[in-house]
Amino acid sequence: MDLNNRRGIVTGAGQGIGQALALDFAAKGAHLLLVGRKDETLQQTADLVQAAGGTSEILVQDLGKTDAADRVAEAVKSWDTIDLLVNNAGNVRAGRLEESTAAEVTAMIDLNLTAPVLLTQALLPQLxxxxxxxxxxxxxxSSEIALVAMPFYAVYAATKSGLAAFGEAMRRELHGTGVHVATVYPGATDTAMMSTQNADWERRPVADVVTQVMTGLVAGEHEINASAPDGRGLQQLNAADPLAVDAAMAPGLADMEAAVKDHVSI
Incomplete structure (x- = not known):
C-alpha cells in the first residue's frame, strides 16, 4: 500500500498513538484533519505535523457526542479527496463492573465503538x-484486549472486540472497492492513557507500535498485532483453551484488581 500524500482524518490526534500516526503520515506528505477534545494538544500535534513535512487542520470535538460524526463530515465536506480515516480515539475505566457508573459504561461504548462506526458511515461515500x-x-x-479479554476491563474489552469485528465485517463488505480496512491490536503502550494503572505489564514504546503499524500497512496487512511479543503465547492459549487462561489468571485476580483500580481516562 502506498501511504504517501494521504488526505484524511485522525481521531485522538492530540497524544499517544494517534499523534504518532499523524506524524508518520505527515512525513509522507499527508494533509490531515486532527480531531480531539483539547485544542492545546491538537495545536501541539499540528505544529509537529508541519515540522514533519505535512499540513493539517484542527477540529476540537468530543466524538462521544451524538452529532460528532456529522461535525467531522462537515469539516471535510469541501475536500476533493478523503483516502484515510484513522479511528484511534478511545477511553477506559477499569475495575469491577458493578462499581462502574452507568455514565462511565456509556462513555466507553460511545467513544470506543459507536463513534468509529458512525464516523466510518459518514465518511464512507468519500472514502x-x-x-x-x-x-x-x-x-x-483496537487492542490486545480483543484477543485476550482481561478481568476488570469488561466494558473496554467489549468495545474493542466490537471494533475489531466491525473492521472484519467492513473489510468483507468493501472487498473489491479499493477501500482497505485494517485493524491494529496494540498491547500495553507507553502513553498517557496507561499512566493511572500499575499492573506489571510490559509497555511498548509508542514509536515501536507505530513503526509496526506502518510497516504492516505498506505490506498490505489487514490484521496487525502490535502487542508485545511476550504476550503472544497467552493469546494462542486463549484461542485454543480459554479455560486454561481463566485458571492461570485466577490466583492473581486480587493483585490485578488492586493494580488497575485507578486506571481511568474518562
Missing amino acids: RTSGAANGSLILNI
Missing part, C-alpha cells in the same frame, strides 16, 4: 470514491 480512484484506507485501533 469509496477515493478508493475507486487510487485506494483509500480505514485504520481501526
